[in-house]
Amino acid sequence: MALLEVENLQVHFRTPVGVNRAVDGVSFHVEEGETLAIVGESGCGKSVTSMSMLRLIPEPPGKIAGQVRFAGRDLLKLSDKEMRAIRGNDISMIFQEPMTSLNPVLTVGRQIGETLRLHQGLDAAAAEAKAVEMLTLVGIPAPERRVKEYPHQLSGGMRQRVMIAIALACNPKLLIADEPTTALDVTIQAQILDLMRDLKHRVGAAIVLITHDLGVVAEVAERVMVMYAGRKVEEAPVRELFSNPRHPYTQGLLGAVPKLGSSLSGESTRLAEIPGQVPSLTKPIQGCVFAGRCAIATDVCRTWAPALEMKAPRHVAACHYALKEAVAA
Amino acid sequence: MLGYILRRILSTIPVMAMVGLFVFSLLFVAPGDPAALIAGDQASPADIERIRESLGLNRPFLVQFGEWAWRTLHADLGTSIFTSLPVTQMIGQRVEPTLSLMALTLVFAIVVSVPMGVVAAWKVGTWVDRSIMTFAVFGFSVPVFVIGYMLAYVFALRLDWFPVQGYTPITDGLGPWISNLVLPALSLGCVYIALIARITRASMLEVLAQDYVRTAKAKGLGQRSVLFLHALKNAAVPIVTVIGIGIALLIGGAVVTESVFAIPGLGRLTVDAILRRDYPVIQGVVLLFSFIYVLVNLLIDILYTFLDPRIRY
Numbered sequence: 001m002a003l004l005e006v007e008n009l010q011v012h013f014r015t016p017v018g019v020n021r022a023v024d025g026v027s028f029h030v031e032e033g034e035t036l037a038i039v040g041e042s043g044c045g046k047s048v049t050s051m052s053m054l055r056l057i058p059e060p061p062g063k064i065a066g067q068v069r070f071a072g073r074d075l076l077k078l079s080d081k082e083m084r085a086i087r088g089n090d091i092s093m094i095f096q097e098p099m100t101s102l103n104p105v106l107t108v109g110r111q112i113g114e115t116l117r118l119h120q121g122l123d124a125a126a127a128e129a130k131a132v133e134m135l136t137l138v139g140i141p142a143p144e145r146r147v148k149e150y151p152h153q154l155s156g157g158m159r160q161r162v163m164i165a166i167a168l169a170c171n172p173k174l175l176i177a178d179e180p181t182t183a184l185d186v187t188i189q190a191q192i193l194d195l196m197r198d199l200k201h202r203v204g205a206a207i208v209l210i211t212h213d214l215g216v217v218a219e220v221a222e223r224v225m226v227m228y229a230g231r232k233v234e235e236a237p238v239r240e241l242f243s244n245p246r247h248p249y250t251q252g253l254l255g256a257v258p259k260l261g262s263s264l265s266g267e268s269t270r271l272a273e274i275p276g277q278v279p280s281l282t283k284p285i286q287g288c289v290f291a292g293r294c295a296i297a298t299d300v301c302r303t304w305a306p307a308l309e310m311k312a313p314r315h316v317a318a319c320h321y322a323l324k325e326a327v328a329a
Numbered sequence: 330m331l332g333y334i335l336r337r338i339l340s341t342i343p344v345m346a347m348v349g350l351f352v353f354s355l356l357f358v359a360p361g362d363p364a365a366l367i368a369g370d371q372a373s374p375a376d377i378e379r380i381r382e383s384l385g386l387n388r389p390f391l392v393q394f395g396e397w398a399w400r401t402l403h404a405d406l407g408t409s410i411f412t413s414l415p416v417t418q419m420i421g422q423r424v425e426p427t428l429s430l431m432a433l434t435l436v437f438a439i440v441v442s443v444p445m446g447v448v449a450a451w452k453v454g455t456w457v458d459r460s461i462m463t464f465a466v467f468g469f470s471v472p473v474f475v476i477g478y479m480l481a482y483v484f485a486l487r488l489d490w491f492p493v494q495g496y497t498p499i500t501d502g503l504g505p506w507i508s509n510l511v512l513p514a515l516s517l518g519c520v521y522i523a524l525i526a527r528i529t530r531a532s533m534l535e536v537l538a539q540d541y542v543r544t545a546k547a548k549g550l551g552q553r554s555v556l557f558l559h560a561l562k563n564a565a566v567p568i569v570t571v572i573g574i575g576i577a578l579l580i581g582g583a584v585v586t587e588s589v590f591a592i593p594g595l596g597r598l599t600v601d602a603i604l605r606r607d608y609p610v611i612q613g614v615v616l617l618f619s620f621i622y623v624l625v626n627l628l629i630d631i632l633y634t635f636l637d638p639r640i641r642y
């Protein structure tokens with residue numbers, strides 16, 4: 001049994017113009033201690049996928065269906081109270097927006113300590129001591145002073161470090177990091193990633209890492225899941241994906257990326273631009289979701305939706321024309 | 330912080346000086362000759378002239394204002410034209426019921442309205458939200474005296490739960506004091522509750538959409554901590570501001586409420602003084618109310634710095 005098993009996850013939003021199928025039948029799993037990267041263009045449902053695992057999607061307008069089994073328990077079936085015991089404790093999350101994710105009117109120490117008091121029953125003094133320890137761990141200088149400060153006194157990079165400290169305070173088994181570096185400038189990005197890589201080894205938590213940055217994927221992740229228009233279109237171990245991308249969408253994303261192992265400079269490892277428009281999520285899509293932008297699309301593609309298929313060992317893709325290794329059959 | 334508080338306290342001095350100038354001018358902008366007014370209808374021109382002399386009304390305005398201000402600073406508000414008693418004494422006798430009414434209304438209104446607004450924002454769009462907002466519109470549009478008479482009829486005359494009218498000093502016991510004030514405070518509080526609840530809801534709605542609220546949930550915090558600690562503290566500044574501004578509503582409403590419930594407070598004193606054109610009393614009461622208003626808003630300004638660490642002056 002994997003630590004996290006997501007099965008046929010569907011997240012739909014009721015909107016004035018129709019139902020937005022932000023996530024439409026996505027399945028994946030994460031092993032203990034493993035790092036899974038989720039990549040895909042803006043709006044493909046990465047954040048919604050990650051937030052629905054902690055049931056942080058506002059309902060309504062959202063509606064979550066499917067299964068999210070964590071250590072065998074389906075989180076979607078838990079009571080609110082049971083769910084709260086898991087949030088911030090067994091599973092924590094780092095958000096895309098470091099500048100606005102901390103509460104501006106509470107001290108940093110309080111915001112870190114809060115989780116510890118809640119889940120580990122520490123008293124105020126012990127929680128503050130642990131908060132100082134956590135700030136040291138995430139590499140914030142003068143932690144004794146910083147715990148007493150407010151978020152507006154910290155830079156963006158520091159705030160994201162604080163978010164990481166909050167997320168790791170209770171030694172979670174699973175850390176969901178939703179583009180933890182996107183909003184930061186390049187040098188700070190590299191520092192935060194170094195920190196995350198370092199912590200990954202020290203803390204041993206499984207990580208779901210959402211990112212636009214394929215350089216990061218190459219260095220941090222073991223497996224990669226590629227999402228497009230609310231669906232999973234390809235998944236493979238990281239080396240396999242980089243050397244043998246099977247789905248035309250993945251091939252497009254990788255188009256401008258230098259060879260695997262290139263440095264983490266952050267300049268040229270961004271996803272490539274693919275011409276064309278993402279299909280509207282509020283209308284039913286016939287055939288392959290990528291057909292509108294795919295250079296090799298045929299009438300077959302436009303009529304029948306390709307199923308996710310094993311194309312090589314541990315490598316699945318949803319494309320009628322993706323190459324399939326003989327051994328995988 | 331301390332420097333700010335000190336500066337803020339000092340800044341109330343010019344405000345109070347302006348208020349003083351305004352209050353003092355009341356006597357001069359009112360139609361008619363102040364001396365004739367004070368002398369009354371039966372006075373002869375000679376009497377009026379004598380009064381003008383004795384009150385110094387023939388001297389330059391600024392000199393008179395200076396003297397008046399000097400006396401006022403020494404807690405001497407003059408004597409009533411009608412009763413010949415010192416104004417401070419007359420106010421002193423009436424101040425307790427009014428302050429009691431206002432304080433009780435304030436506490437009660439905050440305790441009721443803030444949770445109402447928070448819950449309405451949390452349950453936005455549901456029947457809970459709609460009922461609360463309907464009440465708010467109702468509380469806002471029905472005049473104080475209508476609510477007052479309605480409450481008095483139902484809870485005092487019909488059900489006999491509370492006295493119909495009157496006031497019992499707090500020194501006679503907390504129970505009687507409160508039971509006399511419940512209905513007046515309810516009537517006076519309605520508008521105030523409606524106002525604060527609406528602002529709380531609006532402010533909370535904005536805050537609940539913020540990323541840090543999602544972070545708070547992601548930590549596993551319960552609904553109550555998320556709403557009343559993480560969100561409300563961020564939503565507090567507009568709420569506190571409107572509480573301060575609303576003090577003016579309370580002062581105006583207190584005058585009406587006191588006459589509905591026959592409470593012998595400053596409201597009644599004010600009304601009587603206006604009817605009798607007892608200017609020193611009017612001046613004294615207006616000055617006192619202005620002072621309360623300025624003081625409350627000073628406290629609120631200081632409170633801001635505790636609520637929001639980003640506020641620095």
Ligand SMILES: Nc1ncnc2c1ncn2[C@@H]1O[C@H](COP(=O)(O)OP(=O)(O)OP(=O)(O)O)[C@@H](O)[C@H]1O
Pocket residue numbers: 013015020022040041042043044045046047048049058061062096281
């Ligand atoms: N609260 C909501 N109400 C309605 N639609 C929503 C809501 N939240 C997200 N969506 C929709 O869900 C879809 C997926 O959004 P999501 O934020 O998951 O994208 P993303 O892959 O994280 O993009 P990015 O890379 O820009 O962060 C979008 O079409 C978005 O409009």
Ligand code: SF4
Pocket residue numbers: 247248249288289290291292294295296297298301306318319320321322
């Ligand atoms: S199924 Fe057809 S349209 Fe879809 S990705 Fe494959 S080739 Fe392109």
Ligand SMILES: [Mg+2]
Pocket residue numbers: 046047048096178179
């Ligand atoms: Mg996102």
